Amino acid sequence: MIWQLDLFLLTLVVVCALATITVRGLLSATIIFAAYSFLMCLLWAEMGAVDVAFTEAVVGAGVSTIFFIATLFRSTTRSRLLIRGVDDPHHFKDQGWKMLPLMLSVVTGMLLFFGMADFPAWGDPESRPNTHVSSYYIENAVRETQVPNLVTAVLGDYRGYDTMFELVVIYCAGVSVVSILKQENL
Amino acid sequence: MSILSVIVAVLLLLGVFFFIIGAVGIVRFPDFYSRLHAAGKCDALATALSLMAIALFNIRDFDWALFQSWDNLRVSLKIVLIILFVYVASPAATHAITKAAFIVGIEPWEKRKRNR
């Protein structure tokens, strides 16, 4: 965890997220979302969660972007093909500020933020998960599962059913991408 | 600080410099097609320079007798593999984007238009 990189990446991710929801044209939003995904994966990798980063890269940047675009090109929404759409300033005017959703999201965000205060510090060796579950895995995983890599042992053995259905989901996603991209009359 | 470290640092910072130039280029150039030139520089030169620096740094203490250093050599070869992949793939991607732009009908910026 390198705080300089963290700060910079978080700023970029927030900019990306804001741009995704404010930009006119769904295609543009999809492309910005792909950039968001790339940066998010970098953030995961930077915090040490390499497996999450890998999933984010493949699913977020690869599969979901292609899915979004395929859906956009097959559907007939009015704003689907805004290829030259520059963000026009009247966009917000006709909507007005919706007060209730704004209040709701601010309150929820505050609650989540307060809930974060109860978390153990990042990488704290004395925290509850690190003293109870991990030590068991560290001591017994090699003997019980014969897998040299600890993360693989947890994912593939102790949480085997979870991982299996995750793999089924990813496989289905791959098959659907292939079947959508193979359509001749797009 | 050995000579290798200096070479690695120079290559790496040169790569970062070209990345920054590429980013400035895609912001400053007037139309879509000229932005592609700047983006191509990022892919072709900056990626190769920085990856070469990292690959060189990875085999800094290569020793024929040690298994560990053979593993490092393998990692360096993987990095070279990325360079080769980028060199084959990025022109194809650029070509695809250019073709899409012609089909969509984005007009190139021309000098004559400004003088008129």
Add this chain to the structure above:
Amino acid sequence: MARLVTFFIMLFFWVLISGMFDAFHMTVGALCCLLVTIFSHDLLFYGRPDLSWLRDIGKIMGYFPWLFCQIFLASLEIAYIALHPRMLDIIDPRLVRFRTRLRNTLSRVTLAQSITLTPGTITVNMAGNEFTVYALTQHAAEGLPGEMEERIARALEGD
């Protein structure tokens, strides 16, 4: 022949990427490479089942350093343009069409990729032996196809 070469290239990549040298992983790797070879041996080398590709690889390795130097020089030029305060006066984008004398598909594709890789020029279209290239400056447009075509012809077509 083509299958054998494909198999060994696949195996090389397997070893490079996996890094495990015990019997189990090597066997799995060999099986995977065998399957890939059976299903798609005609993708890597089509219609050329002789050893001439080895010579080609050797020759094209001599071409890459020159290409890299060209990319470096052209990048410096683009960097100068991108940082110039009055950039719009310098650049003069234009489409250039020219015919190439290269005969193989492989060497033509190499030429197109090299042109795109060199900053300042992008191959827009390649129909038969006619290339359409989008150049950023007049200087970049004048340098086409020039030395690059000669070197590719020497490397890949044996002229």
Add this chain to the structure above:
Amino acid sequence: MNTVFLIAALGLLVSTAIAMVRVVGGPTVLDRIVGVNVVGAQTTILLILIGYLFDNISMFLDIAIAYAMLNFILAIGVTKFFLRRKSARGGGGGEEH
């Protein structure tokens, strides 16, 4: 040497920020695609640099390879749909709202 890598990573992030200007504010969708491509190339390098900072290069390298490929697939996949719609849209300006 770690300092050099950290400086390089920060420089790369600065250039990512500059490229994001084009991604966020690019006038056309294709400009955004070019921007995303550049961001992807920078991210590949950045991942390997982070791998060095964590002293665990081989694990991060695999993600970097996947990144380099995804970057390519993204560009090809997006433009494929533009190419497919050649006949349907007739090369118009694309300003349908």
